[in-house]
Amino acid sequence: MLPIPCVIVAGGKSSRMGRDKALLPFGASPTLTQYQLTRLKDVFSSLHVSCKSKDKFDFEASFIEDEKSFEEHSPLVGLYSILKEFDSPVAILSVDTPFVSETEFQRLFNALDETTDIIIARSPFGSHQMCGIYKPHFAHLIKEQIEKNEHKIRTLFEALHVKYVDFENDEPFTNINHPQEYENAKEKA
Template sequence: MTRSINAVIFAGGKSSRMGKDKALLPFGEYLSLAEFQYAKLSRLFNKVYISAKEHKFDFECMVIKDTRKETSPLIGLISIFETLEINEVFILSVDAPFVDEEIIKHLLEHDESMLDIIVAQSPSGVQPLCGVYKRSILPLAYAQLEKGNHRLGDLLGLAHTRFVPFEEDKPFTNLNHPEEYQEAIKHFENSAG
């Protein structure tokens, strides 16, 4: 990658629609979706961490545990900047396996110093868990937390955010339901083979 920046995989969700923890489902040649994403991002970034409530992974990785009881991406973001002494981080949801190097590089090319957040936007909408977040969001994030508002979309609206347009939804497919997971495995096997 052109810039030295760390990455964090968000894997702390409840996975209620999947019926089991999707971060731990096998994917490709890896024992889990989390390990698949970790291996991919490790080729692109200095350091890769996983944001989660606990260390539940069966491979060697660095986990940033949530610093609060609630579960939300907002809590994950706050925990990252409270735990690591970094000014910016690339974040990606564990259940978006088709976000590739090209997409990530394209996002990073749109960074400017006055921005707080750079996120992908596909035809179906904003992709808040695929982008760069900077420490400058912390005061806004704390204020939102104080109000009990965990919606990242609202945080994006308050911050200096750049929405980077992409023409397709497919790379940003989230694996929320068992059938989406099965479909993704088929797609991945076909494109790999």
């Protein structure tokens, strides 16, 4: 077990899917969110779900709702809402990446050091900002960026020390964005 909490990010728009990905049935679980919670429960010290509102879920979990004081919702608002709840490093994983395992997170955790603010997984397909370990000490920088109406994660990353951990295989980082990707992923679950 990794001695850090993990937050499943389930607050996205799901516009390409056409329906809320977090609520889609997956594997033996009623929802993709519950699938993630079940499979990761023995990997991290605690599990939480980040969302705009917990009202959409009909199960019990530790929910972290997006900060309501911001007019706009964005991944940065979600990230700020998460990081302000913690005082030590936290793993972040998007709800729609159901194949990232303890193996990948162990490598990310092993890369954690004193000088790095964020550890991000990177595969041949690209970097995976919603699969990483974030230190919460820079939450105030996110708030300042949002207050300037700047919602690009790239802008935040440019101000911080980000370390990328390279993986040779894209498969664990398969992201479910479209109905066909969902159908393909269900066959692997």
